[in-house]
Amino acid sequence: MNDEPPRRREQLPFGLAHLGLETxxxxxPADEPPALGPNxxxxxxxxxxxxxxxxxxxxxxxxxxxxxxxxxxxxAAVLRSPWPHARLRSIDxxxxxxxxxxxxxxxxxxPLVSGKPIVLRYVGQPVAAVAAETPALAQAALxxxxxxxxxxxxxxxxxxxxxxxxxxxYQKPELDKVPSAGLPASAAVYPLSGNVLGPxxxxxxxxxAAGFAAAAVVVDGMYRTQVQTHCCMEPHAIVASWHExxxxxxxxxxxxxxxxxxxxxxxxxxxxxxxxxxxxxGGGFGSKSQMGLYGRTAASLSRxxxxxxxxxxxRDEEQMDSGNRPSSAQHLRIGARSDGTLTAISLHSHGSAGxxxxxxxxxxxxxxxxxxxxxxxxxxxxxxxxxxxxxxxPGNTQGAFALEQSIDELxxxxxxxxxxxxxxxxxxxxHREERRLGAERIGWSQRRAPASDPGPLKRGVGMAQSLWxxxxxxxxxxxxxxxxxxxxxVLSSVQDIGTGVGTVLAQxxxxxxxxxxxxxxxxxGDTEFPSGPPSYGSRxxxxxxxxxxxxxxxxxxxxxxxxxxxxQVDAQTLIIQDGAIQVRNDPHRRISWREAAAAxxxxxxxxxxxxxxxxxxxxxRSGDAAIALNDLGGAQFAEVEVDTESGVIxxxxxxxxxxxxxxxxxxxxxSQVQGGxxxxxxxxxxxxxxxxxxTGWMLNPNFIDYKLLGAQDAPDIEVVLLENYxxxxxxxxxxxxxxxxIATAAAIANAVYNAIGVRIRSLPMTxxxxxxxxxxxxxxxx
Amino acid sequence: MANERRNEDKAxxxxxxxxxxxxxxxxxxxxxxxxxxxxxxxTLAEALRxxxxxxxxxxxxxxxxxxxxxxxxxxxxxxxCSVLAIxxxxxxxxxxxxxxxxxxxxxxxxxxxxxxxxxxxxxxxxLVMSCAALLARNPHxxxxxxxxxxxxxxxxCGTYPHVVQAMLALGTREEPDLE
Numbered sequence: 001m002n003d004e005p006p007r008r009r010e011q012l013p014f015g016l017a018h019l020g021l022e023t024x025x026x027x028x029p030a031d032e033p034p035a036l037g038p039n040x041x042x043x044x045x046x047x048x049x050x051x052x053x054x055x056x057x058x059x060x061x062x063x064x065x066x067x068x069x070x071x072x073x074x075x076a077a078v079l080r081s082p083w084p085h086a087r088l089r090s091i092d093x094x095x096x097x098x099x100x101x102x103x104x105x106x107x108x109x110x111p112l113v114s115g116k117p118i119v120l121r122y123v124g125q126p127v128a129a130v131a132a133e134t135p136a137l138a139q140a141a142l143x144x145x146x147x148x149x150x151x152x153x154x155x156x157x158x159x160x161x162x163x164x165x166x167x168x169x170y171q172k173p174e175l176d177k178v179p180s181a182g183l184p185a186s187a188a189v190y191p192l193s194g195n196v197l198g199p200x201x202x203x204x205x206x207x208x209a210a211g212f213a214a215a216a217v218v219v220d221g222m223y224r225t226q227v228q229t230h231c232c233m234e235p236h237a238i239v240a241s242w243h244e245x246x247x248x249x250x251x252x253x254x255x256x257x258x259x260x261x262x263x264x265x266x267x268x269x270x271x272x273x274x275x276x277x278x279x280x281x282g283g284g285f286g287s288k289s290q291m292g293l294y295g296r297t298a299a300s301l302s303r304x305x306x307x308x309x310x311x312x313x314x315r316d317e318e319q320m321d322s323g324n325r326p327s328s329a330q331h332l333r334i335g336a337r338s339d340g341t342l343t344a345i346s347l348h349s350h351g352s353a354g355x356x357x358x359x360x361x362x363x364x365x366x367x368x369x370x371x372x373x374x375x376x377x378x379x380x381x382x383x384x385x386x387x388x389x390x391x392x393x394p395g396n397t398q399g400a401f402a403l404e405q406s407i408d409e410l411x412x413x414x415x416x417x418x419x420x421x422x423x424x425x426x427x428x429x430x431h432r433e434e435r436r437l438g439a440e441r442i443g444w445s446q447r448r449a450p451a452s453d454p455g456p457l458k459r460g461v462g463m464a465q466s467l468w469x470x471x472x473x474x475x476x477x478x479x480x481x482x483x484x485x486x487x488x489x490v491l492s493s494v495q496d497i498g499t500g501v502g503t504v505l506a507q508x509x510x511x512x513x514x515x516x517x518x519x520x521x522x523x524x525g526d527t528e529f530p531s532g533p534p535s536y537g538s539r540x541x542x543x544x545x546x547x548x549x550x551x552x553x554x555x556x557x558x559x560x561x562x563x564x565x566x567x568q569v570d571a572q573t574l575i576i577q578d579g580a581i582q583v584r585n586d587p588h589r590r591i592s593w594r595e596a597a598a599a600x601x602x603x604x605x606x607x608x609x610x611x612x613x614x615x616x617x618x619x620x621r622s623g624d625a626a627i628a629l630n631d632l633g634g635a636q637f638a639e640v641e642v643d644t645e646s647g648v649i650x651x652x653x654x655x656x657x658x659x660x661x662x663x664x665x666x667x668x669x670x671s672q673v674q675g676g677x678x679x680x681x682x683x684x685x686x687x688x689x690x691x692x693x694x695t696g697w698m699l700n701p702n703f704i705d706y707k708l709l710g711a712q713d714a715p716d717i718e719v720v721l722l723e724n725y726x727x728x729x730x731x732x733x734x735x736x737x738x739x740x741x742i743a744t745a746a747a748i749a750n751a752v753y754n755a756i757g758v759r760i761r762s763l764p765m766t767x768x769x770x771x772x773x774x775x776x777x778x779x780x781x782x
Numbered sequence: 783m784a785n786e787r788r789n790e791d792k793a794x795x796x797x798x799x800x801x802x803x804x805x806x807x808x809x810x811x812x813x814x815x816x817x818x819x820x821x822x823x824x825t826l827a828e829a830l831r832x833x834x835x836x837x838x839x840x841x842x843x844x845x846x847x848x849x850x851x852x853x854x855x856x857x858x859x860x861x862x863c864s865v866l867a868i869x870x871x872x873x874x875x876x877x878x879x880x881x882x883x884x885x886x887x888x889x890x891x892x893x894x895x896x897x898x899x900x901x902x903x904x905x906x907x908x909l910v911m912s913c914a915a916l917l918a919r920n921p922h923x924x925x926x927x928x929x930x931x932x933x934x935x936x937x938x939c940g941t942y943p944h945v946v947q948a949m950l951a952l953g954t955r956e957e958p959d960l961e
Contacts, residue, residue, distance in 0.1 A: 054898075059891065066837075233850060671940075712929045
C-alpha cells in the first residue's frame with residue numbers, strides 16, 4: 001500500500017525555444033521514458049506529417065456514423081413539442097406502432113419529479129420516437145401519434161424572464177434534474193427566485209469596495225453576447241444495435257469511453273458489454289460529449305424492435321435541440337491606479353442556457369490579470385428555450401469579450417497603449433512574448449488613434465488575449481503493439497473529431513521507435529481498446545500523447561531485452577538508428593527493425609500505459625480530470641475595415657500567436673487555430689439564434705437564415721506558434737482548440753473601436769448594430 | 783380534397799404525374815449504369831448514399847446551402863440534395879468516389895492532403911468536387927476565383943485558408959510538358 005513507485009531525476013528542456021532553452025530537473029516516475037529533447041533534434045515530432053486519415057477523407061472513403069448501415073437496420077424519427085411550455089395530457093402511440101413498416105414506438109418525455117405530470121419546456125423537445133423500415137415511413141408514423149398538450153404561459157427572452165411575473169420554467173424541487181451546460185454541479189445548490197438561479201460566487205476574493213475606493217480610474221460597461229449554435233457539419237447521429245451479449249453503438253461522439261459509461265449505467269449493463277465506436281467524426285465543438293436523450297432513444301428503440309436503429313438529426317433538429325452557447329449579459333467594472341495596477345474587478349453576470357444552467361462567463365475575468373479584490377457573481381436565467389451545452393471555449397469566450405474590451409477601455413483612460421498596459425498587469429512571460437510577436441507581425445507600432453480615417457471606410461487594429469486551463473484526463477490509457485513482422489499499432493478509444501490526434505499518436509510512437517508515422521497503424525475510436533480521453537476542453541493531446549510515448553518506449557525496451565539477450569550485451573547499450581537496432585558506437589552489431597521483431601518469442605508484444613501525473617504536479621484535480629500548473633494562453637491581433645455607410649465590418653487580417661506546450665504537428669495546429677479564429681469571426685459578426693418570443697419557435701433553424709462565415713468572409717490569418725517547454729510530461733504537449741477561439745471576438749471588437757471610435761458592447765456586430773452604434777439608425781442597446 | 787384526388791388520379795392515368803410509388807430509373811454514375819427504384823421525392827443525394835452505397839457524398843444541411851453534397855452532372859458541380867433522382871435523366875454523374883482512378887488521386891486531392899485542407903472532413907468531398915470542377919475550367923485560378931468557387935461551401939472547422947492555399951499551389955504548379 002505505502003510502496004511509492006520508484007522515481008528518478010531527469011533534466012528536461014525548459015523555456016521558449018526561439019528565445020533559447022534551459023533545462024529543468026524533475027523527479028519523474030521510474031517507469032516513464034527518458035527526457036525527450038527539443039523538437040529541433042527530433043525526426044517525427046514537430047514535423048508536418050500528413051493527416052493519418054487524409055486519404056480516406058479526400059476520397060470519400062472515410063466512414064462517418066451517418067454512413068454506417070447494418071443489415072436489417074431501422075430508421076428512427078423523433079416527435080417534438082410544438083409548444084414552448086405545455087403539460088403533456090396524454091399520448092397514444094398505438095396507431096403509430098401499428099403503421100406499415102413501423103417496428104417500435106415509445107414516449108421519451110419524462111416527468112422531472114416522479115408521479116408529477118410531464119411538462120415540456122421548449123419547442124423541439126423530444127416527446128416520442130419511432131423506428132421504421134425507411135426514414136420516410138418513420139416520419140410518416142410520427143403523424144399517427146395522438147398527443148394532447150395543455151399549453152402553458154412561457155417566456156423566451158432572458159430580460160423578460162427575470163421579471164417577477166414571468167412564467168416560471170422550474171419549481172424548486174425540480175432543480176436537481178436541470179441539465180448542466182457547465183460544471184457538473186447540481187442546480188439545487190443555488191437559490192432560485194422566479195427564473196433566476198444563483199448567485200454562483202466561485203472567484204470572489206478581497207474587498208472590492210476598498211479596491212474601487214483606491215482606484216484612480218474606473219471603467220464600467222455592460223456587455224451582451226448572443227446564443228450561438230454549434231453547427232457541426234455531421235449532424236448528431238447514432239446507430240444502436242442490441243444483441244444477446246449487450247449493446248453495440250456507433251456514434252458521432254467526442255467521448256466514446258464516456259458514452260459507454262453512460263449507456264452502461266442507464267441500461268444496467270456491465271461496461272464490458274457496451275461497445276461504442278466512431279471512425280470518422282464530423283465535428284462536435286462541445287455538443288457531442290454525452291450519451292444524450294437521442295442516444296438513449298436510439299438504444300431503447302433498438303431493444304424494443306430487436307433490430308439495429310439509426311437516428312440522424314435533420315438540420316432544423318440540430319439547430320433547435322443539439323445544444324448551443326448560452327447568452328450572457330455582463331456588468332463589468334474594473335478599477336486601477338494611475339500606473340495601471342488593478343485594484344478591483346467586479347463582474348455581475350446573467351446568462352441564459354435556456355432550460356439548462358451553467359451560463360457563467362468563465363473564469364477569465366478573475367484569472368487573466370491578477371487582482372487582489374474580485375467580486376464575481378453569476379446568475380443563471382431560465383427560459384423556455386433549448387438547453388445549452390459546452391461550446392468551444394465555454395464561458396471564457398463570452399467572458400473575454402467583456403474583459404478584453406474593458407482592459408482596452410482602461411488603457412485609453414490611463415493614456416496607455418493597450419499592449420503596454422497588459423505588459424504591466426499580466427505577469428505571464430509567455431503572454432508577454434505572445435503580445436510582442438503579435439504586435440510585431442500586425443504592425444502595432446503603426447496603429448493610429450481611433451477613427452483616424454476621414455472617409456466612410458475606416459480601418460482599425462485591436463488585440464485581445466485568451467486564457468484556458470490546461471486540462472488533463474487522468475483516466476487515459478494507450479496501448480502499443482509490436483508484431484513479429486515488425487508492424488506496429490497504436491490503440492486507444494480516443495476519437496479523432498478532426499483535430500488530427502491520430503496523426504499525433506503515429507508521430508509520437510514513430511519517434512520513439514525510429515520509424516515513419518505512416519508505418520504506424522492507428523486504431524482509435526473504439527471502446528474495445530484502452531480508454532482514451534474525451535475530445536473536449538483542449539485536453540486530448542495533453543492526455544493521450546504521454547501514455548502513447550510511454551507505451552512505445554516500454555515496447556522498445558522489451559524488444560531491446562530480447563536482442564540484448566541474443567547478443568549477450570547489456571540492453572542499455574542498444575539504440576535505434578536509421579530504422580535499425582544497434583549497439584551504441586558499434587555499427588557492426590546491427591539488425592534491422594523487421595529482423596529484430598522476428599526474434600520475438602510470441603507473435604506480438606504489447607504495452608499499455610496510463611497517464612501519469614504531470615511531473616511537477618497539478619494545480620487542481622477532481623475525479624478523472626486535472627488541471628496543469630500553467631494555463632494555455634494566446635494573443636490575437638485583428639485588423640478590420642468598417643464601412644460606416646453600410647455598417648459592414650470586414651475582418652482583413654488576424655495574427656494569432658499561441659502556445660500549446662510542445663507542438664507535435666505544427667500544420668495541424670495551424671489548421672485548428674485557423675478554425676478557432678474563423679469560428680470567432682463568425683460569432684463576432686454573424687451568428688445568432690433567433691427565437692420568436694410569441695411562439696417560442698426558432699426563426700432560423702437552417703443554414704440560410706442562420707449565418708455562418710464562408711470563404712469570402714475569411715480574413716488572412718497568420719498563425720505564430722510558440723514552442724513552450726515546461727518539462728511536465730513524457731510528451732510535454734498541451735491543447736489548442738479553445739484558446740484559438742476565445743480571444744477572437746474581443747480582438748475584433750477592439751479593432752472596430754480603433755476604426756470608428758465607438759465601442760460595440762453587444763454581439764453579433766451586424767451591419768444594423770454598427771449603424772445603431774454610430775447613431776445612424778435608431779434602436780440598439782449601445 | 784376529393785376533387786384534388788380525382789384530378790391527381792386522372793393525371794397519373796394520363797402519365798402526367800409520376801409516383802408517388804417507386805419508379806424505375808437508370809443513373810449513370812462514375813461511368814457505370816445503375817438500375818434502381820426510387821420514389822419521385824428521392825433526391826440524388828439520397829439515391830447515391832442509399833441504394834448505390836456511395837456514402838462519400840455527404841448530406842449536411844439538406845436544403846442546398848452548404849454544398850457538402852456536391853457532385854458533377856456532366857461537367858457542372860451541383861448540390862445533389864437539391865436535385866431529384868428522377869430528373870437526372872441521361873446526364874453523367876461523377877461523385878467523389880469516381881473523381882480519380884483506383885491507383886492515383888486527383889491533383890486536388892493530393893493538394894488537400896499536402897496543405898492539410900482537411901479537419902473533420904465531412905465537408906471535404908464536396909469541396910474537392912467544387913475545386914476539381916474549378917480547375918477543369920480554369921487551370922490557374924487566382925485567390926478571388928478560388929474563393930468564389932467555394933463560396934457556397936460551409937466548413938465549420940474552418941479549413942478555407944488551407945483550401946485556398948492548396949488551390950493556389952495547384953494553380954502555380956509547373957504544367958506537364960505537353961510535347
